[in-house]
Amino acid sequence: MxxxxxxxxxxxxxxxxxxxxxxxxxxxxxxxxxxxxxxxxxxxxxxxxxxxxxxxxxxxxxxxxxxxxxxxxxxxxxxxxxxxxxxxxxxxxxxxxxxxxxxxxxxxxxxxxxxxxxxxxxxxxxxxxxxxxxxxxxxxxxxxxxxxxxxxxxxxxxxxxxxxxxxxxxxxxxxxxxxxxxxxxxxxxxxxxxxxxxxxxxxxxxxxxxxxxxxxxxSVPRLGDRKAQSFINLAVPQDHFAGGGIAPSPKGPDTFSNLAGESIRLDEPGTEELIRKEVRAAFRVENPKNFNPENMDCVSCHVAQPAIQWVLNKRPELKVDQLWSHEIYANAKYNLGNMSPEVWNTHQIRAxxxxxxxxxxxxxxxxxxxxxxxxxxxxxxxx
Structure with a gap:
């Protein structure tokens, strides 16, 4: 014993x-x-x-x-x-x-x-x-x-x-x-x-x-020779995106410029496929097995979380966390829970x-x- x-x-x-x-x-x-x-x-x-x-x-x-x-x-x-x-x-x-x-x-x-x-x-x-x-x-x-x-x-x-x-x-x-x-x-x-x-x-x-x-x-990754990037969000209350977005916006796959621009346009029927595509990109941006700071632009890294939260909160019927579960980073050895009290806040883009x-x-x-x-x-x- x-x-x-x-x-x-x-x-x-x-x-x-x-x-x-x-x-x-x-x-x-x-x-x-x-x-x-x-x-x-x-x-x-x-x-x-x-x-x-x-x-x-x-x-x-x-x-x-x-x-x-x-x-x-x-x-x-x-x-x-x-x-x-x-x-x-x-x-x-x-x-x-x-x-x-x-x-x-x-x-x-x-x-x-x-x-x-x-x-x-x-x-x-x-x-x-x-x-x-x-x-x-x-x-x-x-x-x-x-x-x-x-x-x-x-x-x-x-x-x-x-x-x-x-x-x-x-x-x-x-x-x-x-x-x-x-x-x-x-x-x-x-x-x-x-x-x-x-x-x-x-x-x-x-x-x-x-x-x-x-x-x-x-140079900012994914922006060619551009040396800076900005994000504007005039939303009031701060539970959606409005009045700006990512500038310059990266092109190609794994982008979610529509979500981070005028999200109210996506809060209506007929936008489901676009939302699914863009929230998948945000999940992929959050996954360090896909991207790192040397190949992902600044704003996409900082805005991925509130973009995902907007979809989860405003379009829950899409069940995107289940649809794209294979894109979401997982590691059972650690507690990956987020203790931040305002993950929903689209002005909270701090890392x-x-x-x-x-x-x-x-x-x-x-x-x-x-x-x-x-x-x-x-x-x-x-x-």
Whole structure:
């Protein structure tokens, strides 16, 4: 009996040690105070200098048009951290080992409540193989030290600081690990989601540093040589799409421009086949086994979730989740449930962070996290 008990205990410990969704994607807490918080900042001392140098940030269009650049820069905080052993960029192995940071401005609302601004930066830091191995070891030791259990939890505000927020000792120690491995020295790319109009237009672009400290814009996948893409949605209430759409819209298969444009036109008989075709494309966009950030345009990735939710909510008789079940990403090893409270909101197109005060995580991010966890589990099992 003692042998059986010891064996079962060993199995439980192994299960807890495995990498799960919250071990590869870390959602930070909203702070208790603005300006006196412990979240990472642009100027946080990091590897080789500032975590994200102002000299680069100031070359990017200001994230929110109704705020000054200084206001945005001083309130930008890291709200998410993601690690990835195989980001699909051209290398001899067709993989880059990375840390990626998600930034949003954090401010006080008119009700004196802390909230995020619906704009973001996403900064990329490349690690050598041995550095990534070191990062994994330090994160595993950190998790063990703080007795963090992530087994089969849905992606959410990380359990290590969910209760104490940015005052948690585990939070401070985690940030030290990130600052050791990411910074000006190995910064390689930044993407931006800027807010325009009456908070109903979002523009997306990517940049990489060149010699001389200049940023150059990257081409958007599926758009030829175009360097930026936008999404407009004037819908009120925010349970449908109206007044804009994706621009420029990608062409060819796996597009859903009609759904993301004027969805009211599809809420009538005779549109069933078009809806089925376009929602299939959205399901495929959410599936990381089909596409990655190097071959899928920005807006399609960000808008796939609300497009799917509109069909599920407004045209339930089509049963598209059953019709296209084979296109929907599945992975039984992880809890792929989405904890975001506003998945139906067609203005909520954030991938990983906050929408106002609410957690905002796209299904695409959850699915990607499962794929990354699978890969890291395979890597660590071989050691």
């Amino acid at each position: 003692k042998f059986i008990a010891a064996f079962l205990c060993s199995m439980v410990l192994q299960a807890q040690a495995a990498w799960d969704l919250n071990d590869v994607s870390y959602l930070m807490p909203l702070p208790n105070k603005v300006g006196e918080d412990s979240l990472l900042k642009l100027e946080s001392p990091a590897r080789g200098g500032a975590l994200l140098p102002l000299s680069f940030v100031n070359q990017i269009p200001v994230l929110a048009i109704d705020r000054s650049r200084e206001e945005v820069n001083t309130t930008l905080r890291v709200v998410g951290v993601r690690i990835d052993p195989c980001f699909p960029l051209p290398t001899p192995q067709s993989c880059q080992r990375q840390i990626r940071l998600v930034w949003q401005p954090i401010e006080l609302s008119r009700r004196d409540e802390i909230q995020s601004v619906d704009a973001a930066l996403h900064s990329f830091y490349v690690l050598q193989d041995w550095e990534f191995d070191g990062l994994l070891k330090e994160l595993a030791a950190w998790k063990k030290k703080h007795s963090v259990n992530t087994t089969y939890l849905p992606l959410q505000v990380h359990p290590a600081w969910k209760q104490q927020g940015d005052a948690a000792p585990a939070f401070a120690e985690f940030n030290k690990i990130i600052l050791k491995y990411a910074g000006a020295e190995n910064f390689t790319r930044v993407t931006a989601m800027v807010l325009r109009g009456n908070a109903d237009m979002w523009a997306f672009a990517g940049f990489e540093p060149t010699e001389g400290g200049k940023l150059q814009m990257l 990983f962070g906050y929408f106002g005060r609410n957690v905002a995580i796209s299904q695409r991010t959850i699915n990607e996290s499962a794929e990354v966890a699978d890969l890291i589990n395979r890597i660590t099992a071989q050691e």
